[in-house]
Amino acid sequence: MRNALSQKILEHVSRWFVLVVFAVLLAFPFYWMLITTFKRTADLYTLENNPFKFNLPPTLDHLRLLFGQTKYVMWLENTAIVGAIVVGITLVLALPAAYALTRLTGRWGQRMGIAIFLTYLVPPTLLFIPLSRVVAILGLQDTIWSVVVVYPTFTVPFSIWLLMGFFKSIPRELEDAAMVDGLTRLGAFVKLVVPISLSGILTVVIFTFTLVTQEFVYALTFISTENNQMLGVGVPTFLVRGDVYYWGSLMAACLIASLPIAVLYNLFLDRFIAGFTVGAVK
Amino acid sequence: MAMKESGSGLEAKVPPEVVGVKTQDVDVAKVPWRRTPEGRARLLGIGLFSPAVLYLVALIGVPFVLAFVYAFTDVKVGSVSSHYVGLENFRSILQSPSFRKALGNSFIFTIVSQILVIIGSTILSVALKDRFHGRGFVRFLILLPWVAPISLGAIGWKWILDSLYSVISWVLVALHFYKPYSAPMWLGEPSLAMASVILVHTWRLLPFSTVIMLAGLTAIPKDIPEAAQVDGAGFFRTLFQITIPMMLPIINVAVLFGIIFTFTDMTVVYILTAGGPYDSTQVLPSLAFFTGILAGDLSQGAAISLFLVPILVVISYFMLRMAHGAEIA
Numbered sequence: 001m002r003n004a005l006s007q008k009i010l011e012h013v014s015r016w017f018v019l020v021v022f023a024v025l026l027a028f029p030f031y032w033m034l035i036t037t038f039k040r041t042a043d044l045y046t047l048e049n050n051p052f053k054f055n056l057p058p059t060l061d062h063l064r065l066l067f068g069q070t071k072y073v074m075w076l077e078n079t080a081i082v083g084a085i086v087v088g089i090t091l092v093l094a095l096p097a098a099y100a101l102t103r104l105t106g107r108w109g110q111r112m113g114i115a116i117f118l119t120y121l122v123p124p125t126l127l128f129i130p131l132s133r134v135v136a137i138l139g140l141q142d143t144i145w146s147v148v149v150v151y152p153t154f155t156v157p158f159s160i161w162l163l164m165g166f167f168k169s170i171p172r173e174l175e176d177a178a179m180v181d182g183l184t185r186l187g188a189f190v191k192l193v194v195p196i197s198l199s200g201i202l203t204v205v206i207f208t209f210t211l212v213t214q215e216f217v218y219a220l221t222f223i224s225t226e227n228n229q230m231l232g233v234g235v236p237t238f239l240v241r242g243d244v245y246y247w248g249s250l251m252a253a254c255l256i257a258s259l260p261i262a263v264l265y266n267l268f269l270d271r272f273i274a275g276f277t278v279g280a281v282k
Numbered sequence: 283m284a285m286k287e288s289g290s291g292l293e294a295k296v297p298p299e300v301v302g303v304k305t306q307d308v309d310v311a312k313v314p315w316r317r318t319p320e321g322r323a324r325l326l327g328i329g330l331f332s333p334a335v336l337y338l339v340a341l342i343g344v345p346f347v348l349a350f351v352y353a354f355t356d357v358k359v360g361s362v363s364s365h366y367v368g369l370e371n372f373r374s375i376l377q378s379p380s381f382r383k384a385l386g387n388s389f390i391f392t393i394v395s396q397i398l399v400i401i402g403s404t405i406l407s408v409a410l411k412d413r414f415h416g417r418g419f420v421r422f423l424i425l426l427p428w429v430a431p432i433s434l435g436a437i438g439w440k441w442i443l444d445s446l447y448s449v450i451s452w453v454l455v456a457l458h459f460y461k462p463y464s465a466p467m468w469l470g471e472p473s474l475a476m477a478s479v480i481l482v483h484t485w486r487l488l489p490f491s492t493v494i495m496l497a498g499l500t501a502i503p504k505d506i507p508e509a510a511q512v513d514g515a516g517f518f519r520t521l522f523q524i525t526i527p528m529m530l531p532i533i534n535v536a537v538l539f540g541i542i543f544t545f546t547d548m549t550v551v552y553i554l555t556a557g558g559p560y561d562s563t564q565v566l567p568s569l570a571f572f573t574g575i576l577a578g579d580l581s582q583g584a585a586i587s588l589f590l591v592p593i594l595v596v597i598s599y600f601m602l603r604m605a606h607g608a609e610i611a
Contacts, residue, residue, distance in 0.1 A: 017420040018409040020421050022402070026485065027423040029438035030430070032449065033399055036441065045449065047462065051449050056507040061525045097334035104327030118598050119342050123546030125567035126590050129583045130348035131341070133357075138367050153341045177423060186327055199471050213430045215547045217567075221575050237552050246506070254437055258430035265429040266422055 020245050030258065036063055036251035042237040044247060062248030066239075071226050072253055075234035078144050082230065083212040085148050090155040091201065091207045097156075100188050103175075124217040127153070135222050146222035147230065152214060155208040158243060162207070166200035167193065192246035203271045210265050214258070224242050312579040318601035357577035364525045381586065383561045384569040391480055391565055392544045396485040399540055400533065403491035408521065410492070411499045428489035436553040439482045443468040445552070472562030475555050482550050487543060491536040498532025499525070534604065538597050545593050566590060 024277040036044065038058040052171070063082050101109040101116075131150055132141075140146040170193060178188045194201070219230040226238050235253045239246055315321040343566065353371055357364035375381045387444050410421065417419075427435055442449055451465030502525065510520045548567035551557060557564035566589050574583015 005524070007517070016413075018405055022406050022409075022488075023420055023423045026489065028424050029435060029442060029485075030426050032442055033438050047447070047452070051447075051452050093334040093337055096330035100327040100330035104323050109327070110466045114602065116334075116338065117605075118601065119338055121542055121594060121598060122342055122346060123542065123567075123590065123594075125548055125570060126349060126587050126594075127342065127345045129580050129587060130345035130352060131347070131571065132359075132575060133580065134341070134345060150341065152337065156338065158332065185323060189330075196434070212386070216431075216433045216552075217571070220552075223572070232431045236433050236437050245441075247444075247447075250437055251441060254430075254434035258426070258434055261431065262422070262426055262429040266425060266562045269425070269493060270497075273493050 001144070009032075018204070030238075030255065033251040033255040036248055037255060039248060048185070062246070062252050065246065066249040066252050067183055070239060070249065070253075071229070071234060072239075074227060075229055075231045079112060079213055079231040082148055082151070083209045086151045086155060086212050087208045088207050089152045090159050091204065093152065093156050094159035094163055094204065095194065095201070096189075098160045099167055102164050102167040103172075104185075113161065116157050116160045116215050119162070120154060122153070128217055128221045131218070132221050138193065140144070142223055142225050142228060143206060144223070144228055144230070147212075147215070147218055150218050150222070151212055154155065154215075155211055158211070159204045162204060162271065162274075163197070166197055166203075170196060176238055200271075203268050205267045206264055207272055210261050284341050320530055349584045349588060352581045353588050355581050357580045359575075359580060364581075365575070367581075371582050373588060373599070375582055375585055379559050380564060382571060382585075384557075384564040384566050385589065387476070387563065388545060388565045388567075390476070391483070392541055395480045395483045395487065395544055396537060396540050398480075399487045399491050400537060402527070403410055403536065404526065404533070406488070406492045407495035407499055408525065410496055415551045424492065429488050431557055432486055432549050433553055435486065436482060436550050438447050439485075440554055443478055445470055449574070470563050475559060475563050479554055482554060483544060483547070486550065487540055490543075494536040495529060495532055497528050497569075498535075501532075502528045531604075534600070538600055540602075542594070542597055546590055554608075 035052075035054075038060070039054060040056045040059045040061070043049055043054065043056040045256050046055070099115075101110075101113045116223060135146045135150070138146075138149070140149060152236065174196075175185075175188045178192050179185060183191065213231060215230070216232050219233040220237075223233065225228055226234070229238065235250065235257070239250050239253060285324050324364050354366060354368065355364040355372075356367050386604065406424065410417065410424075416557045441447075445467045446469060448465065450468070451460070454465055455462050466474055468478050506528070507520050507524050511517075515523070546567055548571055551563055551565050551568045552571070555563045557568050566586060570587040573586060574580050577583075
């Protein structure tokens with residue numbers, strides 16, 4: 001009995017030890033962004049100061065610089081606009097495709113679904129060189145439209161895959177009943193399947209949006225003007241002037257952009273993971 | 283109530299069948315397949331998924347083929363015409379020391395970070411699997427590196443690893459491992475720079491791998507490890523002989539995605555070191571970017587990026603096998 005008790009305590013202690021060590025290692029950079037954001041420049045660049053505490057009173061200077069004298073707000077806007085349009089394109093393409101592949105095309109659709117999933121594995125670093133040419137031919141280089149056209153290449157396959165899993169869980173009888181009542185197949189999809197899949201659609205909206213904010217390679221390749229830049233590229237390239245790093249503003253920029261995305265992502269995490277586990281988990 | 287249901291069911295079912303029987307022998311030959319219910323459903327299916335497929339063919343399929351075409355021509359940024367040059371691009375990149383360095387680095391980078399990720403995420407997922415007070419908050423903290431945009435996370439590390447104001451150096455100096463101002467330049471010395479890039483990538487992928495494994499762990503029936511413990515197997519014996527073997531399929535999933543995400547990534551390298559010092563952290567994707575986009579040599583850049591394809595093919599093969607297995611089960 002005592003043995004079992006000490007075993008329990010040992011398990012408890014070792015679990016928290018593991019969790020604390022990993023949580024500190026993984027979350028530390030974000031804590032560091034937070035503390036750097038509010039430190040005075042003189043405090044940041046004095047080697048004798050203990051960097052873990054405020055040796056001078058905290059300041060809002062870095063935030064003022066970030067919002068007042070850089071294009072940060074513009075990048076936030078660009079990213080929001082691109083995100084919204086890409087969400088729209090993704091839904092328009094992925095919803096019907098996912099429905100067709102789950103319901104209307106049988107086994108053949110299953111295979112097609114897997115093929116579409118495999119296209120998700122083709123990385124931007126393989127496609128960016130030919131795509132840079134395609135974007136130039138379309139006359140979209142250096143505008144946000146270049147990434148609007150290209151981003152669905154990774155949001156659509158993943159969304160189709162997620163939605164297929166979702167549609168499969170809707171009982172067929174529901175649509176059959178609606179069709180007996182006089183709806184066409186298309187009508188059943190629009191009036192019945194789409195409304196009851198709202199939470200699946202919301203998942204797609206959130207992930208499309210976060211994938212857009214996380215993208216780096218395409219924005220770096222296609223867009224070069226400061227005003228047209230996306231958040232993920234603008235912060236690391238244009239907040240650095242020559243060799244001068246405005247670390248306080250940089251860290252503020254990183255933190256402000258990361259936290260809301262992290263919170264959103266967390267809310268929908270389990271569904272996102274279901275898209276990756278490819279049926280290996282029952 | 284039951285009577286009515288079965289009645290209406292019959293009503294709904296009978297008429298089409300009756301009609302079908304009546305017309306079968308006369309009409310089947312004449313009615314084109316696309317007028318039959320199955321044919322119409324199939325047509326609607328094709329109509330519904332073809333916009334997505336056309337888009338994917340145009341912007342993934344065509345560029346994918348173009349990458350091969352470019353690799354065998356001399357196309358440059360802004361050039362109007364291009365010529366077939368055979369294997370010239372491959373010959374010249376294979377002779378370049380930068381390329382050989384990048385090829386080797388890509389493998390080191392992927393293999394070492396994946397080993398670290400798998401060990402770390404196995405430990406972490408086992409620690410996270412049961413419900414306990416504060417689990418949600420711990421999970422949020424642990425997930426931050428994966429959910430935050432990677433270019434911004436990498437900038438955070440660039441500050442932590444700064445040549446002069448690095449907090450790591452400060453701690454090491456405070457602990458008297460180094461004299462003031464003599465701590466190493468984390469991103470300035472070849473082997474340390476490589477280690478830094480690998481660690482930042484491990485940091486980034488560890489949460490992703492952990493949540494995938496967590497999904498696998500919660501699917502393992504609880505009574506099996508519990509029964510083993512009742513039978514006297516200790517925690518570690520249960521872990522190594524029962525839990526981890528049962529996790530293998532899901533560890534495979536995590537590794538396959540991990541390899542793709544690592545081998546094809548250039549963001550961490552681009553931001554932390556830009557491939558330097560002296561190409562010591564250059565990887566294939568970053569070299570393809572510097573050659574193809576910044577230097578404007580599209581054809582050589584494309585040739586370099588084609589070296590990603592064999593890895594993608596191998597991973598896709600394993601993914602297909604797994605998906606096939608899941609379909610049968």
